[in-house]
Amino acid sequence: MSYFAAISYTSLTWGVYGLAIFGLIMQRLLAYTLGWTPTTKGSETTSGAKTTSRALPADWYRSNELYDLERRAIFSRKWMLVSHKLRFLDTGNWIRFEEACFQFVIVKGRDGLIRGFHNVCRHRGFPIVTEESGQSKILVCKYHGWSYGLNGTLAKAPGYQDIEKFDRDSNSLLPVHVKVDAHGFVWVNLDAKEAPEVAWEADFKDIDQKARHHSFNFEDYKFDHTWQMTGDYNWKTLADNYNECYHCAIAHPDVSAVADLEAYKVETKGGNIEHFASTTPEQEKAGHKVVSNYYFPNACMTVTTLYVSYSKVIGAKSRLLEERYGLHGEHCQKMQPRAPGT
Ligand SMILES: *[C@@H]1O[C@H](CO)[C@@H](O)[C@H](O)[C@H]1NC(C)=O
Ligand code: FES
Numbered sequence: 001m002s003y004f005a006a007i008s009y010t011s012l013t014w015g016v017y018g019l020a021i022f023g024l025i026m027q028r029l030l031a032y033t034l035g036w037t038p039t040t041k042g043s044e045t046t047s048g049a050k051t052t053s054r055a056l057p058a059d060w061y062r063s064n065e066l067y068d069l070e071r072r073a074i075f076s077r078k079w080m081l082v083s084h085k086l087r088f089l090d091t092g093n094w095i096r097f098e099e100a101c102f103q104f105v106i107v108k109g110r111d112g113l114i115r116g117f118h119n120v121c122r123h124r125g126f127p128i129v130t131e132e133s134g135q136s137k138i139l140v141c142k143y144h145g146w147s148y149g150l151n152g153t154l155a156k157a158p159g160y161q162d163i164e165k166f167d168r169d170s171n172s173l174l175p176v177h178v179k180v181d182a183h184g185f186v187w188v189n190l191d192a193k194e195a196p197e198v199a200w201e202a203d204f205k206d207i208d209q210k211a212r213h214h215s216f217n218f219e220d221y222k223f224d225h226t227w228q229m230t231g232d233y234n235w236k237t238l239a240d241n242y243n244e245c246y247h248c249a250i251a252h253p254d255v256s257a258v259a260d261l262e263a264y265k266v267e268t269k270g271g272n273i274e275h276f277a278s279t280t281p282e283q284e285k286a287g288h289k290v291v292s293n294y295y296f297p298n299a300c301m302t303v304t305t306l307y308v309s310y311s312k313v314i315g316a317k318s319r320l321l322e323e324r325y326g327l328h329g330e331h332c333q334k335m336q337p338r339a340p341g342t
């Protein structure tokens, strides 16, 4: 039942969240002061038992200090879904992204590899790119003209070639870790270490091999558009909303055409929260297949026979950014942005 999904999600996901943040910094202190011990059930699924669990303290949805802590403990450590390789078809294609107030550029190199760099010039910190996206042979800073190759290597630093001991090699753009999964989705990890402390597999092992996506060919879709919406809500509010279908029957009367709300369920494994729409054979026959996932911390994805879309929340108060890829361009272009919280 959808009601059950709502309840079980709450305890499971706060378990995941709790592990990420408490384990690192505050576990003992908060357990002591709040009398609340984080559950370690985040990687298990529950079956049947209807229980309720306490939500996070209200202030955690508002506190700037807590968001700063989350930026360090979660957004600088976890893998985040940011895009798809379909947006990087040609050499030099780049897109600027932002996660938790960290700006970075993803760019396709001459060797065909997709790399990521912080959008910060190594000279005086001016942004390397100042637009949303583009195609370049070289990345040139528009402050004093330092230029970098598509692989981040410093190419020219006007005037600096005459300076003794100036070490060009140690002034490459600062990299961010990039992984392109088997379906072509582009993930980043902003951990400053040479190898990120949290491996992609630790949270998402085999999510690109699952049977639930076998009937879709992600290469068939074409990038269509992005849209964004700004709202005064915390990023965890989107997680709360996306992962309960308790609201589906009331807020989305049309969802019952593509999902069996009585059987709808949600399962959490590591950072992967799988939604089971339990589409009936009749609904599937009519072409209504929908597969949804939430990827902790901040991205959700919906795959249907018409389009793929995913959204991420990229600030504390909060910008929702969606990328949409259509099988049938015309259909996709006619779609209107959805209302908040959908
Ligand atoms: C980066 O690319 C340039 C040419 O564009 C090449 O000379 C250099 O060796 C490359 N550096 C690395 C680390 O791959
Ligand atoms: S800040 Fe980029 S060249 Fe000076």
Ligand SMILES: [Fe+2]
Pocket: 241, 247, 248, 251, 252, 341, 342
């Ligand atoms: Fe919704």
